[in-house]
Each structure stands twice: as C-alpha cells, then as structure tokens.
Amino acid sequence: MVWRGQGTEPEGVSRFYSVIPAGGIGSRLWPLSRAAAPKFLHDLTGSGQTLLRDTWNRLAPISGPQRIMVVTGRAHRAAVEEQLPELRDENVVLESEGKDSSAAIGLAAAILEKREPGVIIGSFAADHVITDHRRFRQSVVQAIALADAGYIATIGIQPTEPAIGFGYIKTGAPIEVAGAPDALAVDGFVEKPSLATAKKYVDAGTYFWNAGMFIARADRLLQQLAKTQPLLVEGLQELADAWDTPNRGAVVDRVWPTLAKIAIDYSVAEPSAKEGVLAVIPGDFPWDDVGDFGSLAKLQSGGRKSDLAILGEHARVLADSSSGIVVSETGRLITLIGVSDIVVVDTPDALLVTTSEHAQRVKSVVDALKLSGRTDVL
Amino acid sequence: MVWRGQGTEPEGVSRFYSVIPAGGIGSRLWPLSRAAAPKFLHDLTGSGQTLLRDTWNRLAPISGPQRIMVVTGRAHRAAVEEQLPELRDENVVLESEGKDSSAAIGLAAAILEKREPGVIIGSFAADHVITDHRRFRQSVVQAIALADAGYIATIGIQPTEPAIGFGYIKTGAPIEVAGAPDALAVDGFVEKPSLATAKKYVDAGTYFWNAGMFIARADRLLQQLAKTQPLLVEGLQELADAWDTPNRGAVVDRVWPTLAKIAIDYSVAEPSAKEGVLAVIPGDFPWDDVGDFGSLAKLQSGGRKSDLAILGEHARVLADSSSGIVVSETGRLITLIGVSDIVVVDTPDALLVTTSEHAQRVKSVVDALKLSGRTDVL
Numbered sequence: 001m002v003w004r005g006q007g008t009e010p011e012g013v014s015r016f017y018s019v020i021p022a023g024g025i026g027s028r029l030w031p032l033s034r035a036a037a038p039k040f041l042h043d044l045t046g047s048g049q050t051l052l053r054d055t056w057n058r059l060a061p062i063s064g065p066q067r068i069m070v071v072t073g074r075a076h077r078a079a080v081e082e083q084l085p086e087l088r089d090e091n092v093v094l095e096s097e098g099k100d101s102s103a104a105i106g107l108a109a110a111i112l113e114k115r116e117p118g119v120i121i122g123s124f125a126a127d128h129v130i131t132d133h134r135r136f137r138q139s140v141v142q143a144i145a146l147a148d149a150g151y152i153a154t155i156g157i158q159p160t161e162p163a164i165g166f167g168y169i170k171t172g173a174p175i176e177v178a179g180a181p182d183a184l185a186v187d188g189f190v191e192k193p194s195l196a197t198a199k200k201y202v203d204a205g206t207y208f209w210n211a212g213m214f215i216a217r218a219d220r221l222l223q224q225l226a227k228t229q230p231l232l233v234e235g236l237q238e239l240a241d242a243w244d245t246p247n248r249g250a251v252v253d254r255v256w257p258t259l260a261k262i263a264i265d266y267s268v269a270e271p272s273a274k275e276g277v278l279a280v281i282p283g284d285f286p287w288d289d290v291g292d293f294g295s296l297a298k299l300q301s302g303g304r305k306s307d308l309a310i311l312g313e314h315a316r317v318l319a320d321s322s323s324g325i326v327v328s329e330t331g332r333l334i335t336l337i338g339v340s341d342i343v344v345v346d347t348p349d350a351l352l353v354t355t356s357e358h359a360q361r362v363k364s365v366v367d368a369l370k371l372s373g374r375t376d377v378l
Numbered sequence: 379m380v381w382r383g384q385g386t387e388p389e390g391v392s393r394f395y396s397v398i399p400a401g402g403i404g405s406r407l408w409p410l411s412r413a414a415a416p417k418f419l420h421d422l423t424g425s426g427q428t429l430l431r432d433t434w435n436r437l438a439p440i441s442g443p444q445r446i447m448v449v450t451g452r453a454h455r456a457a458v459e460e461q462l463p464e465l466r467d468e469n470v471v472l473e474s475e476g477k478d479s480s481a482a483i484g485l486a487a488a489i490l491e492k493r494e495p496g497v498i499i500g501s502f503a504a505d506h507v508i509t510d511h512r513r514f515r516q517s518v519v520q521a522i523a524l525a526d527a528g529y530i531a532t533i534g535i536q537p538t539e540p541a542i543g544f545g546y547i548k549t550g551a552p553i554e555v556a557g558a559p560d561a562l563a564v565d566g567f568v569e570k571p572s573l574a575t576a577k578k579y580v581d582a583g584t585y586f587w588n589a590g591m592f593i594a595r596a597d598r599l600l601q602q603l604a605k606t607q608p609l610l611v612e613g614l615q616e617l618a619d620a621w622d623t624p625n626r627g628a629v630v631d632r633v634w635p636t637l638a639k640i641a642i643d644y645s646v647a648e649p650s651a652k653e654g655v656l657a658v659i660p661g662d663f664p665w666d667d668v669g670d671f672g673s674l675a676k677l678q679s680g681g682r683k684s685d686l687a688i689l690g691e692h693a694r695v696l697a698d699s700s701s702g703i704v705v706s707e708t709g710r711l712i713t714l715i716g717v718s719d720i721v722v723v724d725t726p727d728a729l730l731v732t733t734s735e736h737a738q739r740v741k742s743v744v745d746a747l748k749l750s751g752r753t754d755v756l
C-alpha cells in the first residue's frame with residue numbers, strides 16, 4: 001500500500017505526523033451532540049461514517065495511518081478506538097479533563113518531539129467536513145514545506161459567501177518557500193465579523209476563513225507557545241518526559257489539573273502572526289465546520305432552500321410541503337405539515353424544534369440546561 | 379342527592395335520557411388521538427379529566443346519572459367504564475363496528491323507547507368542550523320542552539367569530555312552545571362556509587353553529603329516521619327487540635353489518651328542517667369542538683397568540699421566544715427556539731410538527747398513513 005509520495009514532494013512530508021484533537025462536544029448541535037456522543041462521533045454527511053472516521057481517511061494518505069495521533073477524553077476512548085481500529089495504542093492521548101486546544105495540541109507536540117526530534121505535526125479538527133481529499137492534501141503538503149522552513153502554517157479557506165459564523169484570516173504578502181508556491185504571510189486574525197464586514201472581506205479576496213488547521217515543527221510550536229504560556233509548556237514537557245514511562249499516571253494526576261485552558265488561536269496563532277512567523281496556504285477545497293443545524297441543513301440540501309433534508313439511519317419522516325432538516329435518532333414516525341426552514345432533532349430523551357435562522361441559539365439552551373442542573377440530557 | 383328539578387321545569391325533564399355517542403377517533407388530533415386512545419378519552423382542557431367525563435358531568439345533573447346511555451366501540455368498553463364508574467351495565471351499548479351517528483343514536487332511541495315508551499332522548503358528543511354547565515342545562519331543558527311537543531330539537535351555538543370549520547343552522551320564525559321561550563324554527567343547514575359567507579352569517583345574527591346536539595322523543599326520532607332510512611330503522615328495531623334478551627348476540631352478529639352508515643344530520647336533521655319539524659334553542663354558552671390543534675391551542679391560550687400552551691401531565695418544555703402549543707405524552711425534554719404558532723405533539727411512537735394555520739391538514743396525513751398501511755401509529 002502506497003500512502004505517501006505522489007510524485008516529487010517536499011522532504012518534510014516524511015516527517016509529518018497528523019494530530020486529531022477530538023474533544024469538543026458541539027453544543028450547538030444539541031441534542032444530537034452530547035457529552036456522551038459528541039459531534040465527531042456522528043455521521044453528519046450521510047457518508048455512512050462518522051466525522052472522526054472521515055478525518056482519519058483524509059489524513060491517512062498524507063502521514064500514513066501509523067502516524068496519526070488522537071487526543072481525546074477518557075470517556076471517548078472506546079468509541080474512538082472502535083471508529084479507528086488502525087489507531088496505534090501509543091497514539092492515543094487521553095485527557096482526564098478537557099483543557100482546550102493549546103494543551104491538547106501542545107501535549108501531542110511534546111510527546112512526538114520527544115519520540116522523534118524534528119517531527120512536523122499538523123492538527124486538524126475531528127468534526128469538520130471536507131469532501132475533496134486531493135485538494136486538501138495539496139494544501140497540507142504546501143503547509144508542511146512552510147513548517148519545515150520554520151513557519152507556523154495554517155490553511156485558510158477561500159470564502160464562498162460572507163459567513164458571519166467564522167473567524168477570518170487577513171493575508172499579506174507572498175512568502176517565498178520552496179514547495180509552497182501559494183504561501184502568504186498572515187497579517188492578523190479577525191473574530192466573527194458583521195455581515196457588512198464579511199461582505200467586504202469576501203469582495204477583497206484577501207481574507208480567508210480560519211478553519212483551525214495548524215501545521216508546524218513540533219519544537220517550533222512549543223517555542224512559540226512558551227512565549228505566551230511558559231508554565232503550560234513546562235507542564236507539557238513534564239508530561240511528555242513521563243509519557244512513555246511507568247510514571248505517566250502519577251505525573252498526569254499531578255500536572256494535568258494545573259494546565260492553563262486556552263485556545264491555540266490566542267496562545268500561538270495570533271502572537272505568531274504579529275511576529276511575522278505565521279503563514280497561510282489558501283485552501284480551495286469545500287469546507288464546513290457544521291457549526292449548527294442551519295449549516296447542517298444547508299450542507300445536506302446542497303443549498304436548496306425548498307428541500308427537506310433527513311438524517312438518521314432509521315428515520316421515518318412524512319412531510320407535507322415542508323423544508324429544513326429532520327435529524328432522527330429514534331424510529332418514531334415524524335410528521336411535518338407546512339413548516340418551512342424547520343429544524344427537528346428527535347432523540348430518545350430530548351426533542352428540539354427550531355428554525356435554520358435560530359439554530360445558533362441552541363447553545364444558549366444548553367447553557368440554560370447546565371445552569372438549571374438538567375444535565376441528564378446534556 | 380338532588381339531580382333534577384331546580385324550580386319549575388317542564389314535565390318532560392323527568393322522561394329525559396342522555397345519550398352519549400362516543401365513537402369518533404378525532405383524526406385531526408392525531409397523533410394524540412388514535413384508534414386506541416380517541417379524542418374523548420383525553421383531557422384537552424387541562425381540567426384533570428377526560429372530555430367524556432366532562433360530558434358525563436354536564437349531563438348527570440339533567441337526566442340523572444342512572445339515565446345516561448353511552449354508545450361506544452367494543453375496544454373502548456374498559457376505558458369508558460373506567461372513566462364512568464357510575465355508568466349502568468344496561469346503559470352501555472357496544473358497537474361491533476362504527477356505523478356513524480344515525481345507527482348509534484337510532485339504536486339508543488329504539489332500545490330506550492322499548493324499555494320506557496315516551497322517553498325523550500338527547501344526544502351529545504362525547505368530545506366537545508362546554509364550560510358553563512348552568513347555561514347548557516337551561517338550553518337542554520328548553521329543548522326537552524320542544525321535544526315533548528313533538529319537535530326534533532337541536533341546540534345551536536351563538537357564533538363568536540366567523541368560523542369556517544363548523545356547519546351553520548339557519549333559523550326562521552319563533553316557535554310557540556311552553557317552556558321553550560327561545561325556540562326558533564330551523565330553515566335549513568349550511569355546510570362549512572367560506573370566510574366571507576361566515577362573516578355575513580355572524581353579522582346577520584340568525585345563524586348558529588351546528589354542534590350536533592339533538593333532543594327528541596325517541597319514537598319521533600325513529601319516525602323521522604324511518605322516512606329516509608326505512609331499512610336502517612327496521613334493523614334497529616330488530617336489534618332493540620332482542621337487546622334485553624339472550625338473543626342479543628346472535629341478532630347483533632346478523633343485523634349489525636347490514637346497517638347503513640350515515641350521519642344523523644343527513645338522515646334526520648335536514649329532512650326534518652325541510653318538513654318544518656326541526657326547532658332550535660340558541661345556546662349562549664361557550665362551546666368548542668376542539669376540532670384540530672389550532673383550536674386546541676386557541677382554547678388553551680385563551681386566544682392570546684403570543685402564548686405557548688403546554689398540555690401533558692409530565693411535560694418538560696424549555697422554550698425561547700416561541701408560541702403555539704406543545705402536547706407531550708412522553709417525559710422527554712422538548713425545546714423550542716424561535717418558532718411561532720407552532721404545534722408540536724410528542725407521543726412515544728409518533729411526532730407531529732405543524733402550525734396552527736396548517737393543523738387542519740393533519741387528517742390528510744392520517745389518510746395517507748392509512749393508505750400506505752402504516753396503521754401501527756394510527
């Protein structure tokens with residue numbers, strides 16, 4: 001089986017390691033996504049496999065399946081291993097408690113750098129949808145060349161519409177690195193903009209969606225992280241030193257609770273952009289983070305507003321002039337009459353009814369449930 | 379316990395017998411109403427008791443509880459008897475198969491006339507909502523006076539709005555009968571009108587809603603029925619003759635399948651109106667047939683459009699700026715976000731999502747389910 005080396009590729013590809021942080025629950029997809037069944041364990045595309053498995057299938061041809069590390073919660077170990085039977089034992093990193101992306105990716109970097117100095121890692125969310133594996137691969141390979149040259153690299157997505165639910169990457173001048181002909185400097189990051197601003201960004205052609213993909217030499221990533229979070233890196237190094245020894249458990253128990261909880265966007269990406277060491281490869285593949293049921297409906301219907309998308313292996317739906325999306329996790333008969341742009345999510349213990357327009361507010365409901373202690377359905 | 383005789387009442391009241399045909403499923407209230415749990419076995423008012431029990435409680439003070447006959451399907455016997463522990467065995471008439479209202483009411487008339495010649499019967503649906511028992515009683519007492527004078531009497535409801543879901547009774551000149559000061563002749567019946575026509579009716583003040591209440595001497599009712607359905611009456615007489623004998627079962631098995639299936643509105647009421655023997659007492663009490671979830675929502679919210687009504691003993695609903703009605707027959711958490719005038723009916727094996735506006739189309743879904751053989755949820 002040939003996993004790598006289609007034609008001439010940068011040498012760095014042979015030192016590439018994929019990292020999949022599989023942590024987020026996906027609260028805006030509640031009650032489908034839950035603590036016990038997070039978004040990455042669902043088949044949201046109707047492909048017949050989970051988003052996690054899709055992610056694996058996308059990365060295996062780049063790094064090889066033996067070079068993929070998954071960082072996930074203890075509670076998800078069994079489900080992850082069931083999804084990924086090829087996943088090597090030593091490539092499962094279990095978090096005793098979620099500590100956000102800096103700790104998750106930083107720990108992977110520290111462990112891999114210790115095992116294999118000079119390793120290049122690429123971190124990709126476990127729950128995004130990318131259908132064009134070939135073009136994805138081409139972008140990653142360019143990003144690897146950038147990483148090998150010392151950059152913290154990211155892949156920005158060429159916006160197809162003025163989305164207000166994503167962060168944007170502002171690009172600057174081209175960067176000259178062999179093997180990365182499309183590389184651009186990153187001038188900065190912009191948080192979710194207003195619609196008017198998003199329109200300007202799309203028209204300008206110099207802004208890309210931030211898809212949270214980071215590719216870097218592990219040592220460089222830790223160096224950059226140490227500049228803003230020295231204590232965190234200290235803890236991660238301590239963990240990495242003990243990781244492949246009998247002391248792992250004791251050190252984890254002692255150090256893990258002390259780790260700072262911060263997104264890698266803030267601890268590494270933004271500061272690196274300011275420093276001029278962050279570079280971006282514009283990705284021209286379709287990408288979706290399936291952030292809420294509105295985007296899920298859109299993804300499922302291929303953008304046709306008049307369609308009713310149905311998700312669920314055992315879904316039984318009878319609809320009369322209705323549009324939107326039905327997600328069925330029960331075998332119940334679901335009947336819709338004259339409802340437009342509706343979102344119906346039917347699970348054994350919780351039902352959600354909303355519209356595509358209001359789907360983003362699902363997270364606030366989850367927050368309300370948490371506050372009121374009704375955690376049985378979360 | 380004094381059940382009858384508040385002040386001076388027409389002598390006919392002492393010969394009055396209540397009849398409750400409890401047959402209709404209430405398809406437009408599916409999936410709440412079902413073959414196994416028809417509308418009359420539900421508490422739709424939040425009163426804590428079923429519509430059937432409400433009906434009983436309304437009639438018992440008029441006829442006395444020992445003089446109420448219930449005509450229902452064999453499948454509902456146990457449920458009916460549980461709801462009405464006072465119901466006498468000889469007052470339970472079980473249909474082996476639904477044969478519409480002419481057969482149900484006609485059989486009650488024939489049985490009661492045989493037992494007690496000269497009896498006056500009043501037939502009232504088991505699944506309507508009437509909250510003012512005192513005014514209802516006053517109308518029935520007047521109707522009894524009309525019946526005793528030989529009329530087929532009905533109680534028409536003074537319309538409160540130009541409803542298009544009801545039939546209308548067109549009234550004529552006053553009728554002079556002692557004990558029935560409000561009586562009017564009936565000039566005819568009008569099927570569900572257009573909105574424009576309904577508005578004219580309401581403005582005219584001479585049209586009343588047809589609530590399907592009929593009060594008549596049993597012998598007169600059968601006479602009128604025999605004019606349009608002689609074979610049906612022949613069958614009913616044969617059944618009545620055998621009813622209180624050991625032959626009942628054999629005669630039922632032989633005769634029942636042959637009975638014509640026709641609504642009493644067509645077989646008796648309309649022809650009697652043409653003949654000039656139908657009279658109406660205008661009823662000035664609030665009445666609702668709770669025909670669909672739209673009217674249920676209205677009934678529940680007291681007409682306030684912005685409200686979300688919740689029905690169901692174990693309902694758990696979390697709603698964020700939503701209006702309409704939720705009917706919960708499960709203990710599931712139901713979450714609504716930003717949906718207006720919504721109808722959500724959550725039962726263990728079927729879920730309905732529609733709007734008040736489209737709630738009338740529920741019946742067509744039930745028809746579609748029947749046609750496709752998915753009767754498990756009906």
